[in-house]
Amino acid sequence: MDTTQRLADYLVGSRLEDIPAEVVREAKRSILNIVGCALGGAMHPAMEIAIATLGPYAGRPSAQVLGRGERFDPLLVSLLNGIGTHVEDYDDTMPGNYIHPSSPVASALFAYASANAVSGRDFLHAFILGVEVIARIGDATYPSYYAAGWHSTGSIGVFGAAAAIGRLLDLSPQRMTWALGMAATQSAGLREMFGSMAKAMHPGRSAQSGYISALLAGNDFTAGLHGLEGPRGFAAVQSPAYDLDRITARFGEDFGLLRNTYKPYPCGIVVHPTIDACIQLRDRHGLRPGAIESVELHVAPLVKDLCNKRELSTALESKFSIYHAAALGLGRGKAGIEDFGDDALADPVLRRLRDATQAVVDARIGEDAVRVKVLLIDGRTVEMLLAQSIGNLARPLSDRQLEQKFRDQSAVIAPAQAEAAIEACWNIDRLERVDSLIAHCVPAGD
């Protein structure tokens, strides 16, 4: 089994012309979505702290941070882009393995493309390949890997960043194999960090580690040749169970991007059905918060495993609270970035609704679904079973909805810049240099 070498061979030999049009289209949707998320997260306190802390150590300011005025060396920018794109938990998700693939890949690519001349076609191709590597390793190790506690967006994302940058560097198969090995040996990220800023560090550090891996390998810094499949390699060491064949099966025929989804709400994806259903119940029955006595949710086991936070001490924790999700849907009828902030935590209406909500694990409920039962103070009960949450593969956000999501997050730039950036994402394969897209994402005045 030479999984790593076979993967490297594929990455080096792939041609954009051979990639199906629907994959290219989904890549553009992913890029549009992740650039929007970069804008939405650009001013988060985690970004402010990371920049204030690490900026003084930065090298020559040849690269632009997405959505901000600062320029740093591209390695630091890759880390900062990763924090910014992921910190609101609004980025894309592959429901097949719960990885957010675009953050680690695009964060590295935009940093590289800001400091170097990269055509839109090369960028798009590298992005598709980076996501593909993540999808394959993610699928090969899911569910045991994620269940063990790894935050695979970080710990598997690093392979995607290495592959994408390695492709732009035109690495040979041997060097690409080393780059993947170096990625394996920097693979890190624990779910214990959920609800803290460290979660957003995961794709950031992975983008940077993957970038460094490709640079070093390109200069013949050697690594083991069996980083993925070796007896002491990534799969054997980190994943309780795995199927290495899924990493190398059907190259060029099957593309993980076609199973990527975009969040309608900036929070853990497994609470989306609850928000969706609660909004629908509120609208359908004209529910006022004060009329609600209690709420009972029937959810898939993973939901309570991931999002059982009832006592919320930080705003980031509210993104992983099934109770806050129900409270928002019923109490506000919406769940935007502003509904997961300190004000929302302190809102007495939401607090009462969180306290009035129970979540019951029901193995018959899918992770896309929820059953919600609301007992009203007047004794009536209203309920619904939601089978497919908005934003999932069966009910994907439309191109227009993705554009609106982008605009909703683009307050840091002028409306005309946002429209230009949206256009540039849809037409990225026609850009002579990707830094023209990045330029639209610099706050006016900076």
Place this chain on the structure above:
Amino acid sequence: MDTTQRLADYLVGSRLEDIPAEVVREAKRSILNIVGCALGGAMHPAMEIAIATLGPYAGRPSAQVLGRGERFDPLLVSLLNGIGTHVEDYDDTMPGNYIHPSSPVASALFAYASANAVSGRDFLHAFILGVEVIARIGDATYPSYYAAGWHSTGSIGVFGAAAAIGRLLDLSPQRMTWALGMAATQSAGLREMFGSMAKAMHPGRSAQSGYISALLAGNDFTAGLHGLEGPRGFAAVQSPAYDLDRITARFGEDFGLLRNTYKPYPCGIVVHPTIDACIQLRDRHGLRPGAIESVELHVAPLVKDLCNKRELSTALESKFSIYHAAALGLGRGKAGIEDFGDDALADPVLRRLRDATQAVVDARIGEDAVRVKVLLIDGRTVEMLLAQSIGNLARPLSDRQLEQKFRDQSAVIAPAQAEAAIEACWNIDRLERVDSLIAHCVPAGD
């Protein structure tokens, strides 16, 4: 169980005055040893590549790379120091868990102390605490963690670097807890990289990740509070078995530094008994290489698990070859840095001896021991059982031997500089600023 918080409390509350004199003495021996290793590894190709690759991205050159002329930002220097101190596999080892603790800790500390004013006492104290954190987490997870394939020098070393820098930054208990959490979520490093340059990246990247963890935590970048013991934390996710009590037991009474050892040979520690025994046999019987028909080694199971490399394609692989170890002992009667280079690989005498050597696993043989049986061409057999290898806890290198080891590796600096550096290590607690020691380690003319 608040393991992480209790560890943070200890780190914040520790006072150098309360640390036993023998621990301080061993810390100085460890520092002398690791500075010598930094000199010995400073010009290794892995260092040259890392500097050529990452130097262009470095920030303000406020810190000195140990043993070299270049100055970079201290975060990059911490990574480079880690590569240099570990790349020859000549650094210290705790035989209780096979971790090389000084590389990740000292690499971060020397980078920090080069860019900032740090007294020798504060440096020494931070070093002792950093090693202590590694020893405790290492002991709490050994042997299952290492056996699973983690290179704990990297994946546990990161905690030591975070603790040491966190101490110099005077972090509060809360922030130290975050720093340890951030270290947990950057914990990485696979044994699959043994024999390649990526192995030396492990303590380097860990030094840098720990350094960054402490900086970020110091500015209130939040992390999970249960990085070590949480249900999705380091121990549960990464270690098949563990005893968290060992991390917090007998603070201030038991010190891992007292179980640290220093290598007489620059290679995997488990092949040391074989080198030692083969040198003794050669000397005792006046063996010439040409007189040897075949060699049979009886070794502990871990030896073949780690060092079963017979076909050597790179010089670094020879450091993990039980066959090369026997060939050196019998063929050259020594094993210095130069005996693990390309010339040694190509040496036909050594090649024949490697091919003539068999290694048999024998569970009754300890990891400090070996049984060697040499069949001579004249039909005679000579053999010996070595119970304790030189350099281990029962036969430690003396202070004078450590000084000689330092000198043997100090070709990059002038002899007078080496003597001044040795003096400064022995008297580090009297240095007003540690950068005076670092200055002795800059090649003359740079």
